[in-house]
Structures are given as structure tokens and as C-alpha cells.
Amino acid sequence: MAPMSSKRKGPTVNSQQRDVKRKKVEENVESLNQRVLDFNPGENEVTSFNDLPLSHPTTSGLEASHFKNLTDIQQKAVPLALKGSDLLGAAKTGSGKTLAFLVPVLENLYRRRWTELDGLGALILSPTRELAIQIFEVLRKIGRYHTFSAGLVIGGKSLQEERERLGRMNILVCTPGRMLQHMDQTAAFEIDNLQMLVLDEADRILDMGFQSTVDAIVEHLPKERQTLLFSATQTKKVSDLARLSLRDPEYVSVHEAAASATPSTLQQNYIVTPLPEKVNTLWSFIRSNLKSKILVFLSSGKQVRYVYESFRHMQPGIPLLHLHGRQKQTARLDITARFSATSNSCLFATDVVARGLDFPAVDWVIQLDCPEDADTYIHRVGRTARYERDGRAVLFLDPTEEEGMLKRLEHKKVAVEKINVRQKKQQSIQSQLQNMCFKDPELKYLGQKAFISYVKSIHLQKDKEVFKLDQLPLEEYSASLGLPGAPRVKFVKGDDAKNVKNALRRQQISSSEDEGENDKEDQNMPKPKSAVVKTKYDRMFERKNQDILSEHYTKLIDDGTDKIQKPPNTTDGDDDAADFLSIKRRIEALPSPPQQPTTTSSLDPPDPTPKKTKRPKPPKFDSNRARRLLTTKEYALKHGPKAHKLVFDDQGDAHEVYEFADEKDFLRKGDVVKQREEFVGKEGRRLEEVDRGVDRGVEKGKRRERREKRRRREREEMDGAEEGGEVRVELVPFEGEEEGGGGDEVVVEGRREYDEERAERKRKRKRSGDGEPLGSNDKLEDLEALASGLLG
Numbered sequence: 133m134a135p136m137s138s139k140r141k142g143p144t145v146n147s148q149q150r151d152v153k154r155k156k157v158e159e160n161v162e163s164l165n166q167r168v169l170d171f172n173p174g175e176n177e178v179t180s181f182n183d184l185p186l187s188h189p190t191t192s193g194l195e196a197s198h199f200k201n202l203t204d205i206q207q208k209a210v211p212l213a214l215k216g217s218d219l220l221g222a223a224k225t226g227s228g229k230t231l232a233f234l235v236p237v238l239e240n241l242y243r244r245r246w247t248e249l250d251g252l253g254a255l256i257l258s259p260t261r262e263l264a265i266q267i268f269e270v271l272r273k274i275g276r277y278h279t280f281s282a283g284l285v286i287g288g289k290s291l292q293e294e295r296e297r298l299g300r301m302n303i304l305v306c307t308p309g310r311m312l313q314h315m316d317q318t319a320a321f322e323i324d325n326l327q328m329l330v331l332d333e334a335d336r337i338l339d340m341g342f343q344s345t346v347d348a349i350v351e352h353l354p355k356e357r358q359t360l361l362f363s364a365t366q367t368k369k370v371s372d373l374a375r376l377s378l379r380d381p382e383y384v385s386v387h388e389a390a391a392s393a394t395p396s397t398l399q400q401n402y403i404v405t406p407l408p409e410k411v412n413t414l415w416s417f418i419r420s421n422l423k424s425k426i427l428v429f430l431s432s433g434k435q436v437r438y439v440y441e442s443f444r445h446m447q448p449g450i451p452l453l454h455l456h457g458r459q460k461q462t463a464r465l466d467i468t469a470r471f472s473a474t475s476n477s478c479l480f481a482t483d484v485v486a487r488g489l490d491f492p493a494v495d496w497v498i499q500l501d502c503p504e505d506a507d508t509y510i511h512r513v514g515r516t517a518r519y520e521r522d523g524r525a526v527l528f529l530d531p532t533e534e535e536g537m538l539k540r541l542e543h544k545k546v547a548v549e550k551i552n553v554r555q556k557k558q559q560s561i562q563s564q565l566q567n568m569c570f571k572d573p574e575l576k577y578l579g580q581k582a583f584i585s586y587v588k589s590i591h592l593q594k595d596k597e598v599f600k601l602d603q604l605p606l607e608e609y610s611a612s613l614g615l616p617g618a619p620r621v622k623f624v625k626g627d628d629a630k631n632v633k634n635a636l637r638r639q640q641i642s643s644s645e646d647e648g649e650n651d652k653e654d655q656n657m658p659k660p661k662s663a664v665v666k667t668k669y670d671r672m673f674e675r676k677n678q679d680i681l682s683e684h685y686t687k688l689i690d691d692g693t694d695k696i697q698k699p700p701n702t703t704d705g706d707d708d709a710a711d712f713l714s715i716k717r718r719i720e721a722l723p724s725p726p727q728q729p730t731t732t733s734s735l736d737p738p739d740p741t742p743k744k745t746k747r748p749k750p751p752k753f754d755s756n757r758a759r760r761l762l763t764t765k766e767y768a769l770k771h772g773p774k775a776h777k778l779v780f781d782d783q784g785d786a787h788e789v790y791e792f793a794d795e796k797d798f799l800r801k802g803d804v805v806k807q808r809e810e811f812v813g814k815e816g817r818r819l820e821e822v823d824r825g826v827d828r829g830v831e832k833g834k835r836r837e838r839r840e841k842r843r844r845r846e847r848e849e850m851d852g853a854e855e856g857g858e859v860r861v862e863l864v865p866f867e868g869e870e871e872g873g874g875g876d877e878v879v880v881e882g883r884r885e886y887d888e889e890r891a892e893r894k895r896k897r898k899r900s901g902d903g904e905p906l907g908s909n910d911k912l913e914d915l916e917a918l919a920s921g922l923l924g
């Protein structure tokens with residue numbers, strides 16, 4: 133039981149007063165429940181949060197975070213979710229979907245008078261760690277006047293450390309892989325009471341990569357619950373909905389009738405630049421936009437590393453950053469925080485940041501490598517032009533990709549306009565790259581890996597109408613990267629390739645280290661030895677990587693080499709982008725369908741008999757180190773199945789040892805009856821041990837019952853001891869409670885603050901400006917301080 137609030141008078145309050153107070157609290161919640169029941173989304177006009185039947189702590193949290201008016205998706209989705217409907221929410225990127233599910237989560241638990249004694253009430257799943265952290269931060273801000281306990285579970289710490297804190301969490305924001313590990317392995321983690329399941333970026337979470345993990349999570353959850361699904365590219369597949377057992381879900385798609393699937397404040401262009409010209413064009417673009425905030429998407433982590441590292445050598449005059457799924461978690465957090473905080477910098481990234489991340493004021497989204505499909509395009513460009521802001525996006529296309537990709541985009545209602553590169557401004561950096569690669573073998577190897585990973589990623593793309601590997605000028609492309617010749621790439625063909633791809637997807641999910649990484653090459657290329665076809669360069673690189681490169685890589689990847697550079701010469705800095713990119717031809721705007729009112733419809737009920745996929749056995753390890761250890765010979769000898777000795781006769785047939793035992797030898801071991809008794813005794817003890825295991829299960833059930841009883845009792849006591857007229861709940865970070873927690877931990881928890889000391893700390897925080905509105909500079913250090921304060 134948590135310590136009592138300083139506001140409570142505890143035992144001095146007499147029982148009569150307690151009864152009065154409890155009644156008042158109940159009346160407040162009841163009246164709120166009634167307001168929700170009476171609320172008719174069709175009749176009541178809803179423009180501001182104050183128009184909604186919300187509790188006092190939530191309205192105060194929204195107000196303190198400067199959220200006043202609702203966005204379209206919030207207007208439609210929040211009332212329905214408050215009333216308990218299952219929802220499929222679809223709205224453009226940057227349109228405020230996060231609040232559309234967080235507000236109902238807080239409210240629905242509040243109205244059920246949820247306390248930490250009730251256990252986990254809401255589970256929010258995010259495909260990437262970065263997005264989970266962002267959601268958690270928004271929850272922390274708008275939920276600051278609630279006292280729900282909330283936690284962030286995204287891996288990076290040992291299960292044991294997280295496990296101890298999970299038991300009493302009310303709201304969890306997590307990535308699927310880590311959550312499943314806890315569900316499978318943390319005995320004290322109870323989810324029988326769960327009221328709400330939320331999937332942000334639902335289509336991504338429900339796609340192939342997370343399939344078995346999500347199915348397994350859902351298996352653990354109670355069937356009676358509310359489920360909310362949100363995405364800018366929402367899934368409506370009945371099979372997906374059936375997997376989640378949605379009950380008559382409401383489909384809320386506020387922008388379905390819009391002419392474009394992307395924000396109207398976003399200007400979208402594409403340039404046709406042959407593959408061997410791509411790097412030159414990117415360099416020239418960056419040199420023409422030194423005062424901008426630019427996000428560049430590439431198809432693999434290796435591409436990101438090479439472009440980042442080579443450009444860094446050449447010092448373009450703008451701070452450079454890079455981000456991909458293979459970096460350490462602390463580095464990833466640090467880089468996202470730094471990119472958020474700067475007003476001019478260029479971040480090279482994989483699709484790990486394509487979805488959901490709310491970097492403030494990005495000017496340009498450049499897609500150096502063509503996205504795998506139109507949905508990925510929509511999410512990538514959605515990192516700019518968010519919530520009524522302007523933004524620009526440029527897609528680089530090889531001539532072979534142009535027709536196919538435009539068709540795909542048009543089909544998804546995405547209108548992109550062709551522009552041209554001003555040849556006068558185009559600079560070639562090929563000789564510089566060649567020079568650098570010649571002098572620096574490490575850079576050359578990076579380049580070779582980048583080349584190989586690009587070629588492999590094109591090979592693995594499903595959409596062959598867009599990606600035509602055999603038509604790409606690969607020799608010239610390798611020269612454009614500064615390489616002395618095109619590395620040879622061997623491909624896995626046909627079914628093998630599919631198997632390898634699927635095996636890797638599964639592996640990717642099971643490894644919580646890289647969860648959410650959409651790094652084509654890393655994700656799709658074979659790791660299982662049997663399936664791997666390694667090139668000479670793979671082997672060479674691996675050998676190099678073990679010795680010469682390792683030090684360099686550690687520097688590159690881990691220690692924040694994304695140092696902000698002082699622009700060496702910024703003479704071109706003021707050049708306008710229009711100087712570099714010019715419009716050549718305007719493509720016809722897509723015919724806009726007749727405007728219809730925003731849709732809120734009920735979907736056909738999904739197939740009530742969801743197909744159950746067989747779940748793979750949960751891994752028995754909780755870290756990569758443990759996994760590696762499991763595979764060592766030493767470990768196998770110590771803990772693996774014990775050898776069973778057999779004897780072979782002259783014909784080569786196997787026999788049990790006793791068949792050849794000498795009777796004299798047998799009798800020498802002692803009396804036959806005694807030997808039998810010993811054997812029976814030993815087996816009896818073993819069976820007792822098994823029985824005890826069964827008993828423990830029964831005992832666990834009894835313990836749960838006792839706990840339930842205790843909770844009911846404690847809740848009644850708490851109700852009585854509550855001081856004000858209503859239940860005042862707070863969701864506040866639990867700072868400075870415990871020591872340690874260094875390393876790359878990423879669990880951050882919020883919890884009740886009761887005593888005077890904590891209240892004082894909170895007041896201090898308030899004075900020092902914590903609890904700023906959303907979008908304020910919540911630094912990585914703050915998060916880390918928070919996390920380290922919480923984890924022992």
C-alpha cells in the first residue's frame with residue numbers, strides 16, 4: 133500500500149465525515165458518468181475541450197498544456213471513445229491523433245475510479261521506442277493532475293528491473309516485443325483487469341513484422357475491453373480487426389473526403405535524378421539550404437552511415453545528425469532530442485523515424501531513396517507540415533522509378549509536382565568522395581556496405597513495377613559513391629528470399645533492441661547462417677569490423693559524433709531553395725471527389741471467429757547477452773539436456789547400458805531390494821516436486837483472490853480518507869526516489885506522490901517551469917534523470 137497523502141488526515145477523520153466524503157466523490161463521478169451518457173455527439177456542438185464531458189483533472193491538464201480547441205479527429209473520436217466504443221481512427225499526419233486516444237484513456241479510467249490497486253487499466257502499443265517515449269511525454273503533460281501510475285516499457289533494461297515496477301502500473305506505453313516478454317515471464321504482472329487497448333500506428337503494428345507478437349499479446353488480454361486503433365493510413369482489413377476482436381467498431385475517418393491524403397499545408401515535389409546523380413544532388417541541395425531544418429530518408433542504416441560520414445568529412449556548413457535502428461538507445465534518444473531542439477540541421481535517417489514523431493518545425497523532408505510504398509511516403513512526408521504549419525517535401529526518383537511510383541501515389545490521393553534541379557547549382561562531389569575513400573579505407577568499406585545494402589534492398593522490394601534492379605546503372609552508382617569498382621552482390625532467390633525475409637522480420641521483433649527499425653537491408657537480409665549468402669565484401673567487412681573498424685565505429689555510432697559543426701564557409705547559406713530547385717512542369721492536379729461530410733460510420737461486424745495463429749514459444753532469455761550465452765558450448769554442457777549413454781554392439785545396433793551390465797557388478801552396488809527402494813524414493817521425490825509445481829499454481833490463484841479482497845478493503849479505506857470533495861488524482865513523474873539506473877535504460881514511470889517531501893519537490897518543479905506546454909523543450913537529460921530516478 134502506498135503512503136498516504138499529506139492532505140489526508142487519516143485516522144483522525146471520523147467515520148461519519150468519511151462517509152460524507154465518499155458519497156461526494158461518488159456523486160461527482162456519477163454526475164460525470166451521466167453527462168457522458170447524455171452527451172450526443174451529433175447534437176452537441178463540440179469545438180473546445182470544455183464542450184466535452186471531461187473530468188476536472190483532465191481539463192486542467194489540457195489547459196495547462198495549452199490545448200484549447202479540438203482538431204477534427206479529436207472532435208469525432210473523443211466523444212465516441214468516451215462512450216466506450218471500439219474505434220478505428222484515421223486522419224492525416226500531424227492532425228492530433230495522440231490526444232484523440234489519450235484523453236479517453238484518462239477519462240475512462242477516472243470514471244471507473246481506477247486506482248493503483250486495480251492494476252493495469254490501459255495498454256498503449258507503439259511500433260517504435262521513440263514514438264512510445266513521445267506518447268508517454270504527452271500523457272505525462274495532460275495527465276499531470278491525475279494520480280494514475282504510468283510507465284514506459286520499451287526495453288533496454290533487464291526484465292527483472294522493469295518487472296518489479298510493473299505490478300501496480302495503471303497505464304503502460306510500450307513496444308510490442310517488450311510487452312510480450314513481460315506478459316510471458318513476469319508472474320506478478322496482472323492484466324485480467326485491462327479496460328483499454330490502444331494501437332497507435334495500428335496498420336504498422338498489425339502488419340507482418342509484428343504479427344505473431346501482437347497476436348500473442350492479444351491472447352493474454354481479457355476479451356471484454358475497449359480497443360482503439362489510430363493511424364494516418366488506417367487498416368480496414370476485416371482479418372486485422374478480427375485478430376483484435378473488435379466489437380462493432382466505429383470508423384472515424386475525418387479526411388476521407390479530402391482531395392489529398394497529405395496535409396494541405398504541405399508542398400510536395402519530386403525530381404528525377406538518375407541513381408548516379410543522387411548523392412551529388414543531395415549535397416547540392418543541402419549546400420543551398422544551410423539555414424533549414426532538413427530530414428533525409430534513406431533505405432538502410434548503412435546508407436545513412438555512409439552519407440552522414442562522408443558529408444561530415446566535407447563539412448557542408450550545417451549541423452549533421454544521423455539516426456538508424458542499430459544505434460544504441462541512448463544515442464537514438466539524444467539525436468531525436470537534438471534534432472527537435474535545433475532550428476537548422478540535417479538529419480539522415482531510416483524509416484525508424486518515419487511514423488508518428490513530432491519534430492517541431494521541420495522545413496524539408498527529402499526522400500533520397502524511394503519509399504517502399506505510398507503509405508510509407510505519406511508517413512515520411514508527414515514529419516513536416518504538422519498541425520497547421522507549412523512544410524515542403526521532395527522525393528528523389530530514378531527515371532526507372534518515376535512512372536510506377538507516381539501511379540502508386542496517385543492511387544492514394546497524393547499529388548506531387550515535378551520540379552527540376554538547376555544545373556548551374558549542381559555540384560559534383562564524386563572526385564572528393566573518391567579521394568576520401570582512397571585515403572580512408574574505413575570510409576571505403578562503409579561505402580561498399582552502403583552500395584551492397586542499397587542493391588539488396590531494391591532486390592527485396594515487392595513492387596517490381598517501381599523497383600527495377602536490372603535497369604539501374606550500378607557501376608556508375610558505385611563510382612558516384614567514390615568506390616573503385618562496384619562490389620559484387622549475391623542474391624537469395626525465390627522462396628529462399630521470402631523465408632529469409634520472414635525469418636528476419638520475426639527475429640527483428642523478438643529482439644527488442646531493434647524494434648521498429650524499418651531498415652530494409654538490416655531487416656530483410658539474412659542473419660541465420662544457413663540462409664546467408666555472404667559476399668566477399670561482407671566477409672571482408674566483418675573481418676575489418678572486428679579490428680580496425682571497431683574503434684572507428686564506436687566513435688561513429690556511440691559517442692555522439694553528431695557534433696554540431698561550425699559552418700566553415702556559409703556563403704551560400706542564404707541561398708533560397710528555389711535557387712536550386714525549379715518547377716519545370718506542373719502535373720495535373722488530381723480531380724477532387726465531391727466534398728462529403730466527414731464520415732463516422734459503423735463497420736460490419738468482423739468475423740467472430742478469429743483465426744488463431746500458433747504462438748511461438750516465448751524466449752527464455754531476457755537480454756541479448758543471455759541469448760548469446762545460451763548458444764555457447766560451455767552453457768550447453770552445463771545446462772543443456774544431459775547425455776543419454778548407449779552402447780553399440782558389433783552390428784552397430786544401439787542398446788541401453790544395463791543390457792550389457794554384468795550381474796556381479798550390479799550386485800556389488802548393494803542389495804537388490806535396497807537398490808529398488810532407493811530408486812522408488814528418488815522417483816517419489818521427483819513426483820512430489822512436480823506436484824508442488826501444480827500446487828503453486830493453485831496457491832497463486834488463491835493469492836490473487838486474497839489480493840483482490842485486500843484491494844477492495846484498501847479502496848474503501850482510501851475512499852474514506854480522501855479529503856476533498858472529489859477524487860483528486862495526479863500523474864506525476866516520480867523523481868529522485870531511487871538511485872542508479874544509468875546505462876541505456878528507458879523505463880520512465882509516473883506514480884502517486886503522497887507525502888510532504890514529494891509535494892514540496894513537485895512545487896519546486898512547478899516553480900522551475902516543469903510542466904510546460906506540449907512542445908516545450910523537454911530535454912533528453914530530463915527524461916534520463918527521470919528514468920534514472922526511478923530505476924534501482
Ligand SMILES: Nc1ncnc2c1ncn2[C@@H]1O[C@H](COP(=O)(O)OP(=O)(O)OP(=O)(O)O)[C@@H](O)[C@H]1O
Nearest residue numbers: 201202203225226227228229230364488490519906
Ligand atoms: N487540440 C490541439 N490543439 C493544438 N495543438 C494540437 C492539438 N492536438 C494536437 N496538437 C499538436 O499537433 C501536433 C501533432 O499531433 P500528433 O502528434 O498527435 O499528430 P498525429 O495525428 O498523431 O500525427 P502522426 O500521424 O504523424 O502520428 C503536435 O505537436 C500536437 O501538440
